[in-house]
Amino acid sequence: MTEGKDVETMGFEEAMASLEELVSKLEKGDLDLESSLLVYEQAVALRERCKAILEQSERRVQKLIDGPEGPELKDFE
C-alpha cells in the first residue's frame, strides 16, 4: 500500500496498482469523510506520479558488448 512509501520513487506499475486499490477502497464507500478525503488526496498524488512517468519520454538505447569482465553496456547509435 501507499502508506509510508514515497510516491515520487514509485514505478508506474506500482503507482498504478496503488491508485487502483485506493479507488476501489473509495468506491466501497464505507470510509468516513475524513478518511475519504485522505485517500482521495493520496490518489491524486499517485495520479500525478503516473502522469509524470507517462510524460517523460526519455529512454536509453544501449548495446551489449562482450568485455573482458563479461557483458558491458554501450550507448547505441
Add this chain to the structure above:
Amino acid sequence: MNIISVKELNEKAKTLLAASPDLNDVWVQGEISNLTKHSSGHYYFTLKDQDSEIRCTLFRFTRSRLAFEPELNMKVLALGSMEVFIPKGSYQFNIQDMRRSGIGDLYLAYEALKAKLGKEGLFDQSRKRKLPRYPLRIGVVTSPTGAAIRDILQVTGRRFPADIVIAPALVQGDGAAASIVHAIESLNKLDVDVMIVGRGGGSIEDLWAFNEEAVARAIHASRVPVVSAVGHETDFTIADLVADVRAPTPSAAAELLLPDRSQEMRHLQQVTGRAEKALRGSLDRMCSRYRLAEAQLSPRKALMDLRHRNQLLDEASTSMDNLMLRRLERQRARLQSLGSSLVALSPLQVLSRGYCVLQSAQGKALVSIEQLSLGDKVTALLRDGKVTAVVEEKEAKR
C-alpha cells in the same frame, strides 16, 4: 560436298537434342548463380554443382506458377529440356517446373525436433510466463544492423517509455544459433524485465537458426520472459513454440510489450474519474445523513428557538444602548461636577471670601516669614485690586 549454313547446323543439333529422351523432361539438381531477372519477366541464370554448370531459361509463364521466388545461391530441382539457341549456337536448359531442394530435409529436422522438445514439455502452456505489464527495460536479441531493430526502436519510441538493451547476434548463416544463445545468456545476467528474440522475415533457410535445438533450450532456460518475433511467415519456428509469447513480427512484439501512451493516459483519467465520483458519492451520502438528522430534530422547535433567540438578542442590544446612554449621562454629570470643583479651586474665588495673596516685589507668592525682611515691600492681591505695603514687624508662630 554438301555445304550447309551455320543456322542449318544449329537447327540439326536442335532437332537431334529435341528427339533425345535423355535430354527432355529431366530433373536436374543444382544451385542458382548469375541470376538475371529481366524486366520482361523472364529469368536467366546458371545452374551449377561442384563439377559443372549450365545456362538456364525460366520464362515468365513458368516462373509465375512457381511456389517460391528463385534467389541466388538457392538449391533447386529443375525439370526441363535441353535446347539449342540458334542465333548464338549455344545450348541451354529450358525449365518447365522447379522446386526447392534440401527443404525436405529441413522439414524433417524441424518435425523431429518439435516432437522431441514437445515430449520434454518445452512447449507446455503451463510454463509460459506472464509478461510484465509495464517493462522498464527490454532486451532485444537480434542483428544490430537489421530491419528488426529499426522497427523495434521506432515502435517503442512512441509507446510507453522503456530502456532498450540490444544484445547483438548473428541471425542467419553459420554460427547464428550459437550467437543467439550467447546473447540470450548475456541478457539474463542483466536486469532486463523481458526480452525480444527475433529477426525480420526471410526464407526458411534464413530463419533456420530459430529452429535449432540450442536456441530452443536457451529460450527455455531463460530467467527473463521471452517474446519471439521471427519474420512474418505463417509457419511457427521452434523458437516461437518455446517462447512465452509469440509475436508475428518484431514491430508486433514491441507493440505487444509496451502499452500505448495515450491509452494509458486515458486509463489514468478514467481511474481518477472513478475516484472523484466515489468521493462525491461519499460527500453526498454525508450530506443526506446530515439532512436526515436535521429533519429529525423538530423543525417547529428549532424555529421557536430561533425566534426566541432573536428576541433575546434584540432585547440585549436595546439594553446595551440604554446602558451606553446612562453611562454617557453619568460621564457628563461627572464632567460638570469636575468643572465646578475647578472653579472652586481657582485662587480668585478664595479672594472673594476675604483672603488675600501676598507677593514679593518680584511677583513671587509668599508663604513664609523667612522669605521677608523688615522694610521689604510686598503686594497684597485682593478681590478687586492690589495694595503695596512695607514689612514693619516679624513674629514666628510659636
